Amino acid sequence: MESFMSTSLASEACASHPPHVEAGDVLSAIAAKRDGASLSAQSIECVVRGYTEGRIPDYQMAAWLMAVACRGMNDAETTALTKAYIDSGVRLEFADHRRPLIDKHSTGGVGDKTTLFVAPVVAACGVSVMKISGRGLDFAGGTVDKLESIPGLRIDLDHEQILEVLDRTRMVVVGQNTRLVPADGATYALRDVTGSVESLPLIAASVMSKKIAAGTDGAVIDVKYGSGALVGDIARAEELGRLMIRIGSAFGLPCRVVLSDMGQPLGRAVGNALEVKEALSALRGDQVPGFTELGHVLAVEMLCLAEPGLMRQAAEARVRDAVSSGRALAVFRAWVAGQGGDARVVGNPDLLPTATRVDVVPASWSGWISDVDARAVGKLALRLGAGRLRQEDRVDHAVGVVLRRRVGDEVRQGEPLAEVHWRGDADPEAVSAEATAAFTIDSRPVEPRSGVHSVL
Template sequence: MTLGVVDVIAAKRRGERLPAEAIALVVDGYVRGDVPDYQMAAWLMAVACRGMDFDEVVALTRVYVDSGERFDLHGFDRVVDKHSTGGVGDKTTLVVAPTLAALGIPVAKMSGRGLDFAGGTLDKLESIPGLRLSLDRERIRAVLAEVGMVVVEQSATLVPADGATYALRDVTGTVESLPLIAASIMSKKIAAGTNGVVLDVKFGGGALTGDLSSATELATLMIDIGAAFGLRCHAVISDMDQPLGWSAGNALEIREAIDVLRGAEVPGLTEVCVTLATEAVLLSGAETDEDRAREQVRAVLRDGRAFTAFRRWVAAQGGDVAVVDDPRLLPTAPRADLVTAETTGWVRAVDARAIGTLALRLGAGRQVKNAPIDHAVGVTLHKRVGDRVVAGEPLAQVHHRAEWTAPLDQARAAFTIVPDEVKPPSAVHTVLRPRR
């Protein structure tokens, strides 16, 4: 009996396991225009409610990959990629990629834009005047060969089925389905043609992934999908209950990344970046001992080689290196108002989602599709979880254009201050590697 699209939707609604050809029938049909939005939305909702087993997720990933071209990186050895599931203040790509390039490990990265309260790497990088993030294949290979790293926006010819499906997921309440997330992420990584991927899977209030259990399940699933396609993956489970580092906002995060590349130790951010880069070194095969790999990573951050790699990359993709040499030239908001503590004590929490949402409302992200980004605005923290604060001391600084004080009140409300001492948490929870 030949299944039709309605049969496939009904089967998944009943919780049945779908064969690969049934998944291809729906997804390929949607890309061709034979399956209408309402049927695809029904299928996505059935998957979100009923889930998928591992074979189904692999089949969906394969359909996504086969819907477009694969990028050819032949001639480059040990090329790695890094992917984050998103969060507030997550500027890790800006540090990890040049760090690895400085170590002679090529990095090819296709990045995305902000989603809701979580900022996007491309939006941040566009704070740098002249930087070109849309390159053809020949130029991508040329930049990778010249400086050892390339960061670009995703090609429209790479996994177009995922692009079409994701646009519908975003408006049907099915974004948080773990099988759909895993297939979406891994299809792009497989099609990108790299030799290994380090996954930064975040959990907590400021993460898109949710709680620790869900993050761990997602990371394990993605590692196993990679193994099924011959792509080695390591995953770092990291905490996003508070913003990563001190800043949330595009140019603000570029400045902070440059500080780390010049050797500054930024709480949370440096820890996560060093861990991600260490796992990438191990994945590449350049080093087999974790302690030696970690020391190599820290060495290129201390001695300026990582900063030099970042500067060379900006120049290679047409960016103005003057703002790299002097980050004060980056976009700056006309107002930078301090938010002070009303009580004395210890910071127990900094609500990452609240900070990210505030930055979004100030203009650092998009509340409407295709809206312009304000690269100058955002929030800089002065205190993090575990810090002692005295009444009247700064908690944060809001960089904005408004003539009203609501942003200051919203920033202050993101902090929870308690009378008893609080231990600073680690930003890295655990590292997962292939089981087979």
């Protein structure tokens, strides 16, 4: 059956209670988690349902999320939260002729535009890609915000439109809406502005609910670690990756996890339209430091997950050919048009939003770049307007930062470290100082930093 499959808005346990969620029940859940207790699946389902249906106010849900962020969740609780997110909306189903259908997700980072490269490459290799994307969280950019840089592009598609775009281009990227995991969509925005972004259970439930609701045959998840990631420590990144694999297994979704370094921004561009331009450059075959390497790794993992008998060397050859032949770029162009966007941006990226001011940030002395603080760059882009400081903020798709030097590069005094693309409504000296502070210059040569750590 080729349709949305509706799911119950409440579990049987929750349905056994009166439909109205009493304030006391929410307070009990907040207090129990605050004190380190484990919550039942029924309690989690009722809290999520109550918030989604508007009976629990933002301030109580924010308190519950903060309690979870501080105290954590065990596997059973995280699986229950994932299910509650999924059951708040509908699941997608697809006919056999559209399979294998693979999803890809990143836990978020600074300059992470891999979906814009990986999805058309994998689609050009003959494997369909279905992705539900989110908006930016804190200093980490979101795929939806980047896509909305493209004039006219629609990320809110109905069932028939999803199937049509998928049939036409073998890829579709949509945002969360009131039908697809709406509970996660609601809490996602709240987490962004309440300091509960970095919780492993909240990340895992958010990511996996979208993967499972998408109805795909498997998912490749890019878990980032380092200063520019939501998870700073590689051990915690591996813990998160293994948690998501276990959740996927509980729901019958095969997953592979790639651990990648976000110690410096991915590629050179940080900011929505700037990152779209960089992704287009990579699709044209340009080698973007750090970004191209990771993009190829993720694409290979997606192909191998879709075709279990495929040898890695053969998958790598297919990925390279999809780019060099121009097929991946052609898929991107067709996909943009299929989702209502102005496909002319593929040949003319200058049609994307452009900042009114571009300032070059020079090096204060000579040496080699030993560190580029990704979080500092992401925070600067956030303050310039590339992300949201408050839930109601509007994103400026034109602004951001472009790195002119990365770790391992040599620089001489006065040469550019970065470009700041902005509107000029802040103190120029403060902006320049903040950008300069993100770079560490050593007097001795430094080895370039590899971006991919391992595959789980």
